[in-house]
Amino acid sequence: MNSCSNKWLSVTYFTECLGCFLSFLMNAIFLSLLFKKQKTPFGNYQYLMAAFSGIGMFYSLCSFSIKPNFYVTENYFIIFTVFNNLILPKSLGSISLAIYGSCYAMMLFLITIQFYYRFTSVSDPVSLACRFSLKALAFWALLVILFSGLFGSLSYILYGPNVNKDSQLSQDFLKTYCLYSDEYVYIGPQYSFHNMENKRIYHILSIGGICITAIMMWATFLIVVYFIYRIYKVMAERGLPFYASKKLQRQLFKTLILQSLIPIMCMYIPLTFMFVFSMFGVGSGSVANLISMFAAIYPSLDPLLAMLCIKSMKARIKNIICCSRNRRVQIDVVDTDYVDMRVVYALQDISVRNGDAVA
Template identity: 25%
Template sequence: MLWLHIIQYTGFFAQITNSLLVYLIITRAGKLFGSYRHVMCVFALYSLIYAWIEVATQPVMHIKGPIFIVYMDSPLKSQMWIGNEITCLYCGSFALVISLLAAQFFYRYVAMCRPGILRNLDGYKLILIFIPCLICFILWFAFVYWGMANTVEKQEFMKEELKFYYDEDSTNIPFIAPMYWSIGRNGEKIWKFWECMSSVGCVVIICVCFSTILYCAFNIYWSMKSAQSHMSAKTIELNHQLFITLTFQTLLPFVMMYSPVGLLIVLPIFEVYVGGIANFVGASLAVYPSLEPLIAIFCIKEFRKTVLCKYFGSADYKLQDV
């Protein structure tokens, strides 16, 4: 638990990296990125909020039989009246992170492949691109709050496990946990339909967001390839930088968010005993928000030049060599 919480507090470094990215977007993006800079800025600002929610929750994860549990281990865990809601908020926040990332890809797809409808996202209309993100958040929160609620049955099922591994009383800590089935008097499995459907709903959200990212990335790539002969060298370079940025922003969350959370949801169905190893998922989710902005900072030339120039000193550093 000590190492897990150290990693979670280290993830709070996201306050620095995302604040730096917001500063660069405001001071350096200008008209270079058009309205896309607002989409980037919203994602970075939300990552700042996510880091606070992460620290407020300090989630611990565990898998046993047909159940995986996410319980709060922050100093607020004794506040049962609000603890379960904060834990659900943490889970819903994950959905907002991945959907906002998909929104970035969708905007780039519209700008590159459907420029004719780009005017529909000008000005205040840009808010429309974030409506699906809010829907994903609300759905995930609802799935967790009602479909994975803290119940006496789950408390009893996890009582010995949590006491042995974490010295916690399952009746006195806030948690969410889907329990896919229970065992009847004759030893038969009694499937819990709504608990299973809640987990299916979460997996569907992950699949929809990641499929959106893959579809947009694929079309952006081919659009860039086919339109290079009609673009200026500066435009080609800028689009290339943004595509590289989005590519790494696809790979990183796939490794650190989509895959781990997907496994956390699916493994209990097959009764794969993971135990406390599931906390690698929590550690990965804690670190991700601090790493993601570094991709944009170092893949976009204007941002990279600004950061390296300030670090090395403008007198001794040649920007044209960056």
């Protein structure tokens, strides 16, 4: 009994609170820079970036309100929250965890859409009018709702509490976190359990559900990898396939790789490792809380990286910080990258304005 500790819960709680604060701060700064008059117009892409920022803040708010924790053993994969940390009513405990699962899946799917947009913008910018017009907004919104809704519904229906999980978790949580069964609520798949004869029984429904959710998650990852590969192929072609210089091509691809590593490291890798460990009988226990910690930090890192990689935003930030007239005069000089970016976004704007004709 003396070996229990809530240290992991405290660290996770602090990380989720900090992640929410940083997410709102970074996204607010990013949005303010995005919609200020710039020498390099972002065209209609700024509205897509603004949508991702808004959804990132929504995810952070969801994580902050629910305060999810993870616990993984060789028999089950559990998402739980402590009632004292839950902002929502206790009666919505299990539903709130399913909503968090939906938000997590929504972020993964939106990453896929973002890379599809980038692939389209470098390979065939004229078609952006058809694929990302206001008329197509309902289609994309429906896809996001269906994907995230299916993920959350499976979590709530297939992974809800039962007698076997209640019995095992009550012992594990008391020993690990000093928590009694009336202090937390959980959902999560249970792969197997032991009956009265100490015979291992596999829970087919949970295994089937986890296979479906794993396929959904990894399908988004494979699609992202495919688009990264296609973008690289387009950039490696001779000529100017997307109306920008080779220097700008390298800059954009570098930004693309960096922005690919963040969701892979924060959203895919932690969750995948814990899934694999659990499926192969290797429990990670409280260390699984790294999933929620990395996921809580991700919405603040994405706009930060964008501000550091987008040259006009970085120049404006330097101008604000340095407050030097010489610096401002130097920034006002238009270089070839800015000219190239004007061409790229101007072409995209033309395609959007002439969307009906293109369609």
